[in-house]
Amino acid sequence: MSAPHLPLLIPLTLLLGALAAPLAGAVHRRLAPALALTAAGVAAALSLGGLGVVLAQGPLRYRLGGWAPPIGIEFVLDPLSAFVASVVTVVAFAVLLHSPPVVARETPDRVVPYYTMVLIFLTGLTGMVLTGDLFNLYVFLEIASLSSYSLLALGNRRAPVSAFRYLILGTAGGSFYLFGLAFLYLQAGSLNMADLGAILPLVPNRSAVVVGLVFMALGMGLKMALFPLHGWLPDAYTNAASTSTALIAPIGTKVAAYVLLRLFFFVLDPSFSRDGLPLLTALGYLGAAGVIWGSVMAITKSELKRMLAYSSVAQVGYIALGIGLGSPLGFIGAVLHTLNHACMKACLFLVSANLRLRQAHTHIPRFDQSLRRALPWSMAAFTLAALSMIGLPPTAGFFSKWYLALAALEQSNWLFLGVLLASSLLNAVYFFRVLERVYLMKGPEEPGAALPAAGALPPPREVPGAMLASTLALAASLLVLGLGNAWIVTHLIRPMLPAGL
């Protein structure tokens, strides 16, 4: 394997998979999921391998068509992009491993196009992460967004309406990003990230640059569902098919957060972002508001998927809060939370998919002990992920909150510290509400009495092997990531800290 090609190979594998999936699906319908899983697996292996190479040898740059930047477009694999690409592809691999029975049941007539769309979505996300060109990033952003609209439009009868709303707001987000980029290009005359970073400090007209940055941050805020731009998210995630939500919720919004990290700490000089712009501070406070708002809304919801969707708004808030602090510890907290939340949310949404497959509902007031008897392992995974969301050591969720809390303490930001503590309590309220029902609430005497359509359902039992394996692997990863957090921070995240932060 030739290392210099790695930056391009990761999105290229997924794109080739997307082209091959309909062909394979035409031969036999069951080949499409297998092909998607293979492509995601190869991309995950390449990303993890790339992470190792980058940590040992330094960043890899690939020039498309041999054109040198800033004229040509380059793909860059550095510690941050390799880390985020690994998170995206590994979580996607776990979700795809889990998906075939769910997709076959929820969208039986669209299996082949579904997997094609999933691979295009992943191509877009990895392209966004790896590109070194800001306009190229816009194109990959739209590839990922357009495929996510169609993935989220599959689901119940309301799904097209919520996907349409997401399309309108998401397109506005993309357009604002493009509009902001025009200001940067006008002032600096370059779109290459490294080149732009070198030119921007010399630009005399600071106000035009700031206007451009505000629009770009606004666009990315819409894409990452930053409070109060999160209006599209809860409906879209609740109404979509289980696999779509499990795939898009953990990684879709994270990549928009990655763009903010890249923009404010790598393209711009970190000291300028922190001291010259009130934008970063505003981002932090909006994140903090989102943490509280998302958690409070999650408590009031009786549908499990909607509760998890609001909790996603809160969790993205943590990442924004970490970015907003603009310190090394805040950066570490934000990046670590990107990883931890991707694993936690994927695990929780996979359990909700398991419940839908076996019980055909995820309505919390109808949960009782029969769930625990029918799906003991899924519920155990749910419990572990819930404890991690609340932030109990030694699960992963505790450590990212710990770094964020340290960062808030370092700057004597008592408001953020209060938000972090309060949100843990709020998380405990909405997760223990579910756990209490599953572990303590007595079920009805006859197993089928509570389900009117019980005759049509398969008898409740644990989900098949691959689905369970993937759910449990994600749950176990929370313990591994939690216990190994010191290693991750020292060996993976510290090397990616930008100079000057």
Next chain:
Amino acid sequence: MTEHLAGHYPYYFLAVLMAVGFWGMLAKRNLVKKTVGMSILQSSIILFWLVTAYKEGATVPIFDPARGLGDPAQYINPLPHCLMLTAIVVAVVTLGVAFALILLIHRNYRSLDEAVILEQME
């Protein structure tokens, strides 16, 4: 004042166009009108990029012996045009997906009025 307007009138026009598009996206109840608003917003931003590349008295960036190669002000900047070609493709695809969703919604609810659809969703 007139001099400023003569040099900058496209920007004022595009600012109005952008506001019209944004208002259409947010305030219109009909889903097709929302889509039209979205398209106006996208077009205004594409035009904004193109206007920035324009130079008074310059020509297309193909070598013209009469103008020579010495003065870059004789040729317009081709890069924004190339970039916007891609952005137009993105806008067309977005419209395609939007119309596909609108068809699905109409099939499910027999209406394109957001208020009627929300009522039925209850």
